[in-house]
Amino acid sequence: MRKRIVIFRNEAADDHLPWVEACNRRQGEVEAEVIDITASDWLERFHMKNYDLVLLRPPGRTELFKRLYDERAHILYNYAGVPVYPSLNEVLIYENKRFLSDWLNINNIPYPQTRVFFDRKEAMEYAGSGVRLPLVAKTNIGASGNGVRFIHDKKELYDYIHNAFGKGVGVRTGPKLRKGSIAGKLIRAFTIRGFVKKRMGEYRASYLNPQRGFVIFQEFVPHEFEWRCVRIGDSYFAHKKLARNNKSSGTLMKGYDPVPVSLLEFIRETTERTGLSSVSIDLFERDGQYLVNEIQCFFGQSDPYQMLVDSVAGRYRFLGQKWVFEAGDFASNACYDLRLEHALGLIRQ
Incomplete structure (x- = not known):
């Protein structure tokens, strides 16, 4: 008997599609359905059938949808009574540098020294304490180097803190034309219904939701x-x-x-x-x-x-x-x- 699988997609148009493809390649063993975890009726749809396995694909574009996905993954992992993959810890760590730094610390795993400040005054005192430069500033969300900035002097450091506790600091947004297959991007644009509109909405959400109210600083580790x-x-x-x-x-x-x-x-x-x-x-x-x-x-x-x-x-x-x-x-x-x-x-x- 085939295993019944539910894939919980995020707000993006295509993040979950490799899960769909993986299930299609094992049609003799599994049957899969997709539920939008951001929808208001996500749990009602989940309860309509008895599933053997939950597959997750957390997002990594905005704090709003990442937090939503983490909360609902927590509910599924602890109360749904169905195996969930990946694990909750793996989902919570994903695209959450703030969480990761504390997680590495408590687990005694060596990592570049990292400081997270939620208080502007404390951050400014740190900047004036003789901290070694250059310093790496990171946004909490940001894959492929997005949101990473190298700070080389004190003025740049003070300005970064001022912006982070004011208008906010953001990540680069828009299509990454140098990454992946251009042909693949065009195929998705023309074959996935509403793909372009959805993707433009994601870019807009990233642009309109810069990180505010805290900073993440990591020591600079020279490397080849x-x-x-x-x-x-x-x-x-x-x-x-x-x-x-x-x-x-x-x-x-x-x-x-x-x-x-x-x-x-x-x-x-x-x-x-x-x-x-x-x-x-x-x-x-x-x-x-x-x-x-x-x-x-x-x-x-x-x-x-x-x-x-x-x-x-x-x-x-x-x-x-x-x-x-x-x-x-x-x-x-x-x-x-x-x-x-x-x-x-x-x-x-």
């Missing part, structure tokens, strides 16, 4: 690359995101160098200890130590693979107390196929 590590179930991947002007996110420049065993061990220990099983972890190397910069349960993928070993695509697994490389296409459909396989495995247990 950032490791992008992925764990989905028992599959592990890693590659280098090469930096341009000390920024790795959004450059789309990759390095498929040999993966150190120490890196795999760090990712395995960190995720096992904290209960994460479907995430990407971006981290720096400094003085022989790994520093976690980002954790996301959904992430961009510009290549058809997440890792190459001797020019061969594949994954690592930890089997028999050792790391084993398995060649194969394990990152198809931007890793959503692997996520679905992992989720179905969890409900079979």
